[in-house]
Amino acid sequence: MTVLMKAPAKINLTLDVLYKRTDGYHEVEMVMTTIDLADRLELKPRDDGNIVVETSASFVPADERNLAYQAAKLMQERFGVAQGVSIAIEKHIPVAAGLAGGSSDAAATIKGLNQLWQLGLSTEEMAALGAEIGSDVSFCVYGGTALATGRGEQITPLPGPPPFWVVLAKPPIGVSTAHVYQHLDLSRVSERPRAKQMIQALSEQNFLLLVQSLGNVLETVTLQKYPVVKHLKQKMVEFGADGVLMSGSGPTVFALTQKESRAQRIYNGLKGFCHDVYMVRSTGA
Ligand code: ATP
Numbered sequence: 001m002t003v004l005m006k007a008p009a010k011i012n013l014t015l016d017v018l019y020k021r022t023d024g025y026h027e028v029e030m031v032m033t034t035i036d037l038a039d040r041l042e043l044k045p046r047d048d049g050n051i052v053v054e055t056s057a058s059f060v061p062a063d064e065r066n067l068a069y070q071a072a073k074l075m076q077e078r079f080g081v082a083q084g085v086s087i088a089i090e091k092h093i094p095v096a097a098g099l100a101g102g103s104s105d106a107a108a109t110i111k112g113l114n115q116l117w118q119l120g121l122s123t124e125e126m127a128a129l130g131a132e133i134g135s136d137v138s139f140c141v142y143g144g145t146a147l148a149t150g151r152g153e154q155i156t157p158l159p160g161p162p163p164f165w166v167v168l169a170k171p172p173i174g175v176s177t178a179h180v181y182q183h184l185d186l187s188r189v190s191e192r193p194r195a196k197q198m199i200q201a202l203s204e205q206n207f208l209l210l211v212q213s214l215g216n217v218l219e220t221v222t223l224q225k226y227p228v229v230k231h232l233k234q235k236m237v238e239f240g241a242d243g244v245l246m247s248g249s250g251p252t253v254f255a256l257t258q259k260e261s262r263a264q265r266i267y268n269g270l271k272g273f274c275h276d277v278y279m280v281r282s283t284g285a
Pocket of ligand 1: 065067068099102106
């Protein structure tokens with residue numbers, strides 16, 4: 001038996017950091033939604049008990065550092081499964097981009113192994129396992145659109161947004177999430193993201209309110225350190241975006257619009273000076 005899984009990327013519609021907890025994690029509040037940009041995973045059982053990962057991107061580790069490997073190992077040990085698994089990951093989501101690519105691969109592995117090893121786990125149980133791998137994995141188990149709180153692992157599903165186009169641009173820089181959190185100074189954040197207003201926009205299917213409610217406190221760190229990210233946002237607005245924001249800790253920024261022709265214009269404009277540009281639909285509904 002072979003199980004094929006799609007592992008979609010997410011974007012943050014809002015990202016707020018409330019405070020630093022005594023356990024070192026940050027308490028966050030984020031509204032996230034999936035988009036039609038996805039890795040593909042093929043899971044095949046192995047009788048030798050080994051977990052073997054292969055990825056199409058040579059720079060993504062295929063050993064125990066891979067989040068899909070970690071997810072498989074955790075499930076094998078937790079449920080005493082004798083079988084192993086071969087996991088082939090076809091990467092399409094840019095790596096270290098703020099789009100939760102690795103987390104989504106881990107979530108797809110958990111869901112795929114739940115089928116392959118017939119474990120009968122509920123979504124809540126799989127999300128709790130995912131949280132042991134990484135804070136964004138729980139959201140990726142649910143997919144769709146959700147509010148994530150705690151360190152990001154507490155998920156409340158939300159109504160999906162009205163359909164829109166997403167044009168993403170990833171400048172050729174790597175951003176360390178840990179660095180961004182370390183340098184976040186909440187006293188310098190003048191306007192906090194409005195998660196409640198975003199949730200209202202979702203329940204009303206109000207695209208205008210949705211773009212007005214976009215916000216990410218981590219922009220205060222990443223945009224200052226990497227002016228190219230700010231520049232890309234400005235270009236997106238010039239090309240006609242209705243709303244623009246950085247996803248996660250960056251460096252990917254995205255533009256939203258409901259008009260395909262406008263999305264195409266933004267895509268074409270950005271292609272002139274950024275190599276990694278994608279135009280996809282929202283899938284969080
Ligand atoms: P997030 O938005 O959750 O912060 P991200 O999109 O910024 O995540 P990832 O693409 O998940 O970042 O990659 C972060 C790091 O994780 C990379 O340095 C990569 O080497 C490692 N990694 C481990 N497993 C994977 C995987 N399956 N796919 C991509 N990267 C992986």
